[in-house]
Amino acid sequence: MSASAIASNIQREPELLGQTVVVIGGSSGIGFETARRARTEGAEVILTARNPERLKHAATEIDALSTAAFDASDPFAIERFFGALPMVNHVMVTAGRPYYGRLVDMDFTKVRDLIGQHLSQALYVARAAINRVRPGGTLIFMGGTSGRHPAIGLTIVSEVIAQLPALTANLALEIAPIRVNLIAAGFVDTPLSAELLGDQLEKRRDQIRKTLPIGRVVGPEDVALLAVHIMTNTALTGATYDIDGGQQFVAA
Numbered sequence: 528m529s530a531s532a533i534a535s536n537i538q539r540e541p542e543l544l545g546q547t548v549v550v551i552g553g554s555s556g557i558g559f560e561t562a563r564r565a566r567t568e569g570a571e572v573i574l575t576a577r578n579p580e581r582l583k584h585a586a587t588e589i590d591a592l593s594t595a596a597f598d599a600s601d602p603f604a605i606e607r608f609f610g611a612l613p614m615v616n617h618v619m620v621t622a623g624r625p626y627y628g629r630l631v632d633m634d635f636t637k638v639r640d641l642i643g644q645h646l647s648q649a650l651y652v653a654r655a656a657i658n659r660v661r662p663g664g665t666l667i668f669m670g671g672t673s674g675r676h677p678a679i680g681l682t683i684v685s686e687v688i689a690q691l692p693a694l695t696a697n698l699a700l701e702i703a704p705i706r707v708n709l710i711a712a713g714f715v716d717t718p719l720s721a722e723l724l725g726d727q728l729e730k731r732r733d734q735i736r737k738t739l740p741i742g743r744v745v746g747p748e749d750v751a752l753l754a755v756h757i758m759t760n761t762a763l764t765g766a767t768y769d770i771d772g773g774q775q776f777v778a779a
């Protein structure tokens with residue numbers, strides 16, 4: 528087959544044309560890049576986050592359909608948001624952050640709230656989505672691969688990410704035909720990673736480039752590609768998709 532024949536074969540319709548994607552945590556990092564990718568595939572996007580200014584800026588950059596500023600750890604706010612939502616096709620939840628810390632330094636009040644928060648947020652969203660997400664659409668939650676090996680400071684992260692695959696699989700049965708999937712990322716180069724690492728960021732990037740089998744740092748655009756694939760491939764439900772460049776197999 529000639530190169531021009533191949534090129535004409537791969538011209539295709541945008542994969543999310545006519546669909547609407549909600550990103551809860553869509554003003555930055557993985558959520559924002561997923562929204563941007565969904566736009567290039569023809570979707571309308573609705574973005575949410577807490578900081579209204581950053582949200583407005585993100586929405587303008589990708590010409591979002593609408594925005595809503597609320598704290599996704601608040602079950603009433605989630606209920607209100609979904610209550611006012613038109614029917615949509617997909618919902619991705621990227622709101623949240625990990626809790627790193629040694630046992631001796633833990634603030635137990637914070638820890639108790641955080642452990643419950645990540646899991647209950649997924650439950651709130653799943654229930655609220657039942658009458659708002661079209662059959663065949665997907666919910667996508669974020670987990671991780673880095674807490675799969677025990678390490679000092681990872682107790683809470685490991686605990687939370689270990690539970691998410693089971694939660695995802697069970698929800699996929701409970702709210703079918705809406706699909707439910709989980710993305711488990713390793714280090715992703717986002718504003719959150721920059722904030723957590725501070726002046727150690729460049730050193731961490733270097734270390735990752737040297738040790739990961741892929742020889743590069745995973746970016747939010749990589750996760751966005753996977754997220755959009757999960758949206759478009761209607762065979763996928765109840766599953767966890769690792770995206771860490773092989774980080775979990777090496778000492779990185």
Ligand SMILES: NC(=O)c1ccc[n+]([C@@H]2O[C@H](COP(=O)([O-])OP(=O)(O)OC[C@H]3O[C@@H](n4cnc5c(N)ncnc54)[C@H](OP(=O)(O)O)[C@@H]3O)[C@@H](O)[C@H]2O)c1
Pocket residue numbers: 551552553554555556557558575576577578579581597598599600621622623624625669670671672711712713714715716717718719720747
């Ligand atoms: N980056 C990584 O290496 C990595 C690896 C594995 C898993 N993850 C997980 O992936 C998710 C996204 O990470 P990211 O690196 O893309 O983070 P990010 O760049 O900080 O983006 C997070 C987004 O969520 C919003 N958000 C945070 N907390 C929220 C809340 N309580 N309610 C509503 N919106 C909220 C933020 O905006 P506002 O602050 O304005 O609310 C922002 O739009 C997080 O759950 C993170 O734990 C990240």
